[in-house]
Amino acid sequence: MLLTVKIDPRMKAALKKVADKQFISASAAAKQAIEKYLESHGIDWRKEVTTKKTRGKT
Numbered sequence: 811m812l813l814t815v816k817i818d819p820r821m822k823a824a825l826k827k828v829a830d831k832q833f834i835s836a837s838a839a840a841k842q843a844i845e846k847y848l849e850s851h852g853i854d855w856r857k858e859v860t861t862k863k864t865r866g867k868t
Contacts, residue, residue, distance in 0.1 A: 815840075 829839035
């Protein structure tokens with residue numbers, strides 16, 4: 811799944827700085843942050859049920 815998020819350029823630069831220190835991509839750092847956020851709200855995303863949607867088909 812592709813997720814597009816608009817953030818302040820300064821936040822993007824800070825995220826890249828943290829990611830670079832961990833030798834990971836900014837995307838991977840964002841994923842880690844989202845995982846921690848969900849965990850802090852008691853959500854185990856691995857147990858969530860998803861439905862597969864097909865693009866462009868009606």
